Amino acid sequence: MAVANYAETNGRLPPAYVVGPDGKPWHSWRTLILPYIEQEPLFKAYRFDEPWNGPNNCLLAPRMPKLFAFHGTEPLGTTTNYLAVVGPDTMWPGASARKFDEVTDGASSTILIVENNGLGVHWMEPRDLAFDTMDFRLDSPNGISSWYKHPAVVTADDAVHRLLNDVTPDALRASLTVAGGERLTDAERGWEVLPDGRDRERKEP
Template identity: 35%
Template sequence: MRVSWLRALLLTAPIGLVALAVVVPAAAQDEPPAVTEMVRSQNNLKQIALAAHNFESANGKLPSNVADKDGKPLLSWRVAILPYIEEEELYKQFKLDEPWDSDTNKKLIEKLPKVYAPIRVKAKAGETFYQGFAGSGALFGGKAQVAITEITDGTSQTVMVVEAGEPVVWTKPTDLPFDAQKPLPKLGGMFDGAFHVALCDGSVRRVRRNFDPDEFKKTVTIAGGEIADSKKLWK
């Protein structure tokens, strides 16, 4: 599999240096508020994708929900990547063998990292719109973690994280339910229906408002053997 420019950067640069590259471009700073807010969210998605790649580099697998010995999810993958978004001290405060709403872990919900924070819209304290898809064939569809090499549909063709339609508690092991035979869940809660996705190669794309749902479903599965028509999806 060809290594993307992002992955090459990820493997050769310290995360602090990489983070410096993920900033609002100067040209965008003079744009209307809605545009600059979208750029901020794009940068958040880039940082999340970078963290997931760093996690994979260190552990051999992409992040998944933290589970107990029986496979029961306890904490979200968003907690698992904390050390890779420069939040290692917060990560150390979690009891990884306890659920998200245990007495200890519940106190940490309010410590929502900035990279997960809602943009433009309000949500309850500790909630985020950044979610993956959970379901058959999706990246977060099973109990086992997924390696980059298992994304046979292509990392540039597969969704990692999306701006969901409704927020969830960031530590809770909850993501968007996916069933290829059913309508997609609500998306685009931060920007009046418009939304962005981080793909598994680390790139971030803005989705057309009139996107084709059936084409989008092809980007959710990691090994479905389908190639989505990008002209019907990306703006």
């Protein structure tokens, strides 16, 4: 919902990252959406004239919003469990920002955000999964993974989908691109809609 609200206000999705004057990624989309998850004071405290790990911004690390971690995470820490998948054909091209009308495969069929358990991305860090190098097998630290029994994704229409064990790498690739022309059913994609992404079975310890 926060990403959609950002797009409604700005006419396009947030970029996956904002580039600094040195040409390197400085800021993550997660910092850009802070005003849209009721974190206006944190957004105002964040400085965009220094990198995400600059001296001022480092002080904000312990203030990670709970929405950026799995439900029930204690202690909260600074690692996010929600990542974009960055690539020229995905919802997140990189430093450029995509408009929803570019998603010709359909918002309900295109993945916007994925769960990750193991990559260890700091919530302010401008780093996410890269389409060209990620692992398309479920529950890989370098791919879609979770502490729940079945990982989940959020599609561009804000629906949460649980990924079933028989999801294929090809189906995931197709679901991550915005204009591939694939016409797959939910069964072919290997997912099912979840009314509440928090109400799920955890993995065995």
